[in-house]
Amino acid sequence: MKTFGIVANKGKPEARIVARELVYLLEGKGARVLLDEQMASYVGRGDIGTSLEAIGSEAQLLCVLGGDGTLLGIARRLAGRSLPILGINLGTLGFLSEADPEHLPHAVDNLLSGQYYIEERSMLEAELVRNKSTLARYTAMNDIGIAKGSFCRIIQCAVYLDDVYVATFSGDGVIVSSPTGSTAYSLSAGGPIVAPNVDMLLLTPVAPHSLTARPMVLSPNQVIRIEVDAIHHEMGLSIDGQFGYKLEGGDQIFIRKSPYVTPLVKWKKGGFFETIRTKLQGEWE
Numbered sequence: 001m002k003t004f005g006i007v008a009n010k011g012k013p014e015a016r017i018v019a020r021e022l023v024y025l026l027e028g029k030g031a032r033v034l035l036d037e038q039m040a041s042y043v044g045r046g047d048i049g050t051s052l053e054a055i056g057s058e059a060q061l062l063c064v065l066g067g068d069g070t071l072l073g074i075a076r077r078l079a080g081r082s083l084p085i086l087g088i089n090l091g092t093l094g095f096l097s098e099a100d101p102e103h104l105p106h107a108v109d110n111l112l113s114g115q116y117y118i119e120e121r122s123m124l125e126a127e128l129v130r131n132k133s134t135l136a137r138y139t140a141m142n143d144i145g146i147a148k149g150s151f152c153r154i155i156q157c158a159v160y161l162d163d164v165y166v167a168t169f170s171g172d173g174v175i176v177s178s179p180t181g182s183t184a185y186s187l188s189a190g191g192p193i194v195a196p197n198v199d200m201l202l203l204t205p206v207a208p209h210s211l212t213a214r215p216m217v218l219s220p221n222q223v224i225r226i227e228v229d230a231i232h233h234e235m236g237l238s239i240d241g242q243f244g245y246k247l248e249g250g251d252q253i254f255i256r257k258s259p260y261v262t263p264l265v266k267w268k269k270g271g272f273f274e275t276i277r278t279k280l281q282g283e284w285e
Helices: 015-028 037-042 052-058 068-077 101-113 271-280
Strands: 003-008 032-036 061-066 085-089 117-130 133-140 143-148 155-161 164-171 173-177 201-206 216-218 224-229 235-239 243-246 252-266
Touching: 003 015, 003 037, 003 052, 003 068, 015 032, 015 037, 015 061, 015 101, 032 037, 032 052, 052 068, 061 068, 068 085, 085 101, 117 143, 117 173, 117 235, 133 143, 133 252, 143 155, 143 252, 155 173, 164 173, 164 201, 173 224
Parallel strands: 003 032, 003 061, 061 085, 085 252
Antiparallel strands: 117 133, 117 252, 143 173, 143 235, 155 164, 155 224, 173 201, 201 216, 224 252, 235 243
16 A cells, blocks of 8 residues: 655645645555644644654655645755655746646546656755855755845855856855756746756856856756855845845855765656746747
8 A cells, every 4th residue: 555645735625625626635545644844733643643753754755735836845844855846836837846736636647557657856955064064064956046135236256166156246145056947036037937847056146246257057966056246135045045144255055966866756757847938938838
């Protein structure tokens, strides 16, 4: 009997309805279901409620109900577990999701019959160093961002690749993205779309004060070191755009490819380009 985990964004109004229906469909087909404990109490199924850590240990596949932000947060918390994740979109864009609430019966049939593919998405890890001491380490699925604050003052980001000087970007900051993150913040800053199976790191300057500063595709086998400086203290480090850390002049951020991957459940191979056409170009079929 296969065990499925379900985690939902409690802030989405429809999350309870979809979670309840998904539990009903899976259990009706003989599957074992583990539901995150808060949602379990919401839908009156405390008997199957448990922690995310327990779900990560016991489930063979995880269904995440929410938008891309929900999936990113769960992927970071479960980094290293190699637990396949199916995103069920309750958000707006839902670029990382593969299923919609109105097609739940079809999704459950696919999951139980094994009619899906696993697409491994690479992750990033970052280390923040101040005065030669490590302050924090982070794992990200999309990107590591370095940005100025709300005031219209530039910051300087000196970029090194394995201690080889690359360039100094003056402007609003820089973004280091995984291929998955190329369609997120980096894209809005003028970066290229990168297919998820390309092994690389993407460096994108944000609003650079230069006519020649352009996004760079870098080796995933090297370490990117970024030294920040500014005449003010309005600088921050962001992880997947969801949380961050206030930076000071002279801080160093070391970014490399993570040894972890996030396995995403996909219905068919090559679906990335269909997603690009439909969700980014508006080519609805």
